[in-house]
Amino acid sequence: MRGLRITWAVLRKDLLLERRSFELLPAMALLAIGTMVVLKFSFDQDEISGSLAAGGLIVPLLFAALLGISRLFAGEERDAGIHQFLLSPAPPGAILAAKVAGLALVLAALEVVLVPAFGLLLLGPSLFPVLPQVVLVLILLDLTLATVGGLVAGMALGTRSRELIVPIMVVPLTIPALIAAQKALAPVLAPGADPLVWRWPAVLAIYAVVLALVGSVVGEYLVED
Amino acid sequence: MAHPTTTAATPHTPAAAPDAAIVATGLLSAHGRRPVLRNLDLRLGAGETLALLGANGTGKSTLLGLLAGLRSPHGGALRVLGCDLPDERWALRGRVGFVAHQPLLYRDLTIAENLAYHARLHELPPSRVDEVIELAQLGDRRDQPVGDLSRGLVQRSAVARALLSDPALLLLDEPLANLDPVASDLVAALIAPRPGRTRVLASHDPVGSLAEADHVLVLGPNATVKYVGPAAGITPADAEAMYR
C-alpha cells in the first residue's frame, strides 16, 4: 500500500515534468513516423498487409521505445533525483515501478498518434474493423516494453556509456515479445482480417508478468547508490 | 597515518556509546583509484556540531555523501545514527537532512511542487509543506519554477527541503555560500543548533563555523587529516593556516 502511494507520487511528478517540458513524446512520435516512412520505401509496395504490416507497426514502436528507455532517468540525472529519492524513507523499488508505469503510459500516448499514422501511411486493409485486436496487442506489448525498459534503464544507472548499453540490452530482451506481437498482429492485419490467435496475446501477457515478477524481486537492488 | 589523537577519536564498539551520532573508524573512500579519505577516525555525539574544513577537493563533499548514505565507503567502518553503513543504509533513510552543492530539487517544478513531492516521499501531511515555506519565507515565490530562481532563493528552497522531515542529522555543504547578508541571516537561523539536532557543517569560513562547533575536522590534500578533535583545541587562525 505504502509502496503504491510512493509509486504514484513519483509517477505524478514524472508526468508533471514531462507535461511541462513536453520533449520526449514529440521526439518519440517523430522518430516512429520517420521510421514508418523509411519502411514504406524499403518495402517498396503500394500497400502492405499481414506480416509486413505487423512489422511496419512494431519496428517504429521499438525504435521509439528505445528512445524513451534511454531517456527514462534523464530527469533524475539532471537534478540528482535518485539522491533526492534515497534521502527519503521511500522503498527503493517504488521509483523503478513508477518509471515502468510512466513509460507504459508514454508508449500508450504515442500509439494514439502512431496507430492512425500507420493506418494512413502503411496499411492496405482498413484498420477500423480490427482496431480492438490491435489495441489489445499493443497494450500488452507496451507493458512488456516498459518492464524491460525499466529494468535495463535501472541496470544502466551509473554506467558511463548508457547510450551504448541500453539499446544493445533492450533489443534481445524484447525479441520474445516482438515475436509474439508480430505473430498476433500478422493475421489480424491480413487482407481478410483473420481472427486473432489467442495464443500470442497470452504469450505476451505471460512474458510481461514474468518480467514484472523478476523485476519486483531484483529491481530494488538497482536503486541503491 | 599521522594525525593528532584526541579524546573525540576513540574508535570501536559503537554499541557501548548509544548517544554517538557518527562513529567512523579507519574510513576509506576513493574517486576512481584516487583515495579521497583515508584512515579517518571520527566521533560525534548526538546533538553536537562538527565543523568540516578543508580546501576544495579535500573530500568534504565526499564525507557528507558517505554520512548521508548516498555513497558507500571503500573500507573502514561507519556508523551513523546507529546504522552501520552501507549495510543498514535502509534504516538511515529519511533521517538525514542534506543541503548539498546541488539543491536536490527539480528545476522544472515550482518550490511548492518540489516540496510536496518530498512530503509525499516522506509521507508527511501537506500542511508541513506550508509550514516549511512559511519558515523559509518563500511564500510569495512558492509557485515559481526552481530553475527561474536566484541562487539565494534556490538555497533557501534547498534548506526548506532538508528541514521538511525535521531530521535528526543535518548535513550542510557550504549552506551560506553565495548568499547576501539578509538571506544568509535567514538561512543561518533555519539551520542553527537545536536540541537533538546533530549537524555537520562544511564551510570555508573557520571563524563562523568554529564559533558554532563542538568538534572540528580539517581535511588536507592527498587524503590527509590535518586536525580532528574538540573545537576548543584549535583557533580559527590555526585552521586558516592548515589551508596552506
Place this chain on the structure above:
Amino acid sequence: MTVRALRPLTILTVILLAVGFGMAFFYAPLDVDQGFRQKIFYLHVPLGIVGLCGFVLGGIHGLINLRTGSPESDLRSYVTIHIAQIFSVMVLITGSIWGRTAWGHWWSWNEPFLVSFLIVFLMYCTYQPLRLSIDDPRRQARAASVFAVVAGVFVPINFAVVRLAAQQLHPRTLNSAAEGDMPGSVLLTFLLCFLAIAVLYATMVRYELLSKSTTFRLRALERRVGGDDLIPRRSSVPQA
C-alpha cells in the same frame, strides 16, 4: 583450492570425453537418414543444454549475490556465465556446420534451437560491456547480478517462444534422432557425451574460479607491497 585439487576432476573429464566420443564414433550406429554427419549431434546438443543450464546457474548465483552481497557469489555468477558464453559460441559453430552438411546452408531460421541460441548469445554479449561501464565494484556486482537473474529467466522463455513460433510454420526436421524412437545405443552414447560435456563445464568453471581468485590475491598482495595503491583498477571482472 589449488591446481593439485583439480587433478582428479581433470582426469575424469578427459576419460569421460574420450569414452563418450569414442562411443559416438565407434559404437553408436550410423544414422539412417543423415549418415556420418549426424555424429555432430553428440557434441552440439550436449553443449547447448549444458550452456543453457550454465546461464541459469549464473542467474542463481546472481540472486545469491543480491541476497547476501558476497563477492564470491558474484565471481561464481561471472565465471558460470563466461564459460556458458564460450559453450554457446561452440553451439552456434557446430549447429552451423551441421546445417551446412544437412541442407547446404550455414544458417537456418527454421531451426529454433539455433535461432534461440543466437538471441541468447546476443543477450549475453552485453554482460561484459555492462560490467566494464560501471566503475564502482559494488554497483557493478549488483547491476551484473540483476542482469544475470533477468537473463537467466529470459533464456527458457525465449526458447519456448521461438520454438512456438517455428512450430507454427515449419515441421522440425533436424533433431529427428533426439525425438521419439531413439535406439538404445544412441541414447546411451548421447547420455555419456552429455555427462562428459557437463563435467567439462564444471572443470572449466573450477579452473577459471581458481585462476581469477589467485589473480586477485596476487593483486591484493602487490597493492600491499606497493603501499599506496589501495583501490583496485577498473575491470569487468568481479573483485572477489
